[in-house]
Amino acid sequence: MGRKKDGKMSAFRAEKFLVFMLFLFGMVLRAKGVWLEIPKSGIKCLFEDIRKSVVVMADYYVFWDEDYLNTNYTPRVSVKVTSPYGNAVHHQENVTHGQFAFTTSEDGSYMACFSTESSHDGGKAVTVGIEWKTGIAAKDWESVAKKEHVEGLELELRKLEGVVEAIRENLIYLKSRHEGSE
Template sequence: MKLMNVLKLLVVATMAMTAAEAIWLELPSSGAKCVYEEIRNNVVVLVNYAVIVDNEPDKPKFIPDISLKVISPFGNKLHHEENVTRGKFGFTTTEPGYYMTCFFMNSQAPNGKSVHIGLDWKTGIAAKDWDSIARKEKIQDIELVLMKFQAWVQAIHEKIVYLEKREEEMSEVSERTNAAVAVFSGMSLSLCILAAATQIWYLKRFFRKKKLI
């Protein structure tokens, strides 16, 4: 029993470091409201959303509809919906980078009431349906906890590897930028020296013609 409690605590602590968050957005009357997250390649993303309006108790409940779209780092449209008030969708990333989800108002709320969106955004292991997995494979509680813990550890390891790779890429970009700046600085200094030497030569020639030197 103590082992089970310890394992559950480890899983909860690991889950706290993973991407599963609820977001509360206020939509503007015009334009779009977007959220984005940097996600590595081949990661499952599940999103649940619902439009929420501050209606008065004695007034009929009115929920304006919205449109939404999901855009990949390379500008590909992964998901698109129109005239909706709630729903859910999912996708698997095919390229690393920032994935953006934008919401648009289609109709106005009465009396200028604020319109919000409740957004439940889950990625990676947090998007798995562990209850269905346990029922399908007939896994006991302790086995399920161990499986969760192993999956979370693997996810954290992959995240660390991804961050290390990004750090290496950024270091390479920084080194190339520094090298380019050094070359440009050297060229600028050479041009300045050449311009100064040319000016001195021209002035000497001019003064000699005028027999001033």
């Protein structure tokens, strides 16, 4: 009878642990969707403080509304992503969509700037949608699942393992920063 009770308790603890890990998983995944309205001849920039050796991925798309439907103009933007020390990580001119991916080489604020050309007709603002992912959120879990033939609960456990490792690395990083400031 004692064994049955212990089995229920360990199952209860495992369930609580799994719920806690899922909560952490949701907190650690960092994917941001942002919409920017860039005025004619304007520039808008996003900044994110990222530590060294973190994977960053982003997709961006230019959207236009009915103001552009009756024109021959398709709104386009130029994109430049730079590291904290000003090194160009990504650069594209005159595009309607694109993506970039890189692994950070320096600690600090990475900057992504979107600008429009002043020569377009109409003088309308351009809207850019950006999905920015860092760290574990940038990992392609579908490819992992196909490559390693995992699915369902096993895939979720792999994701949780990645989250736990990311948390561990963040704690080590924060501890080293704290010790360095003393």
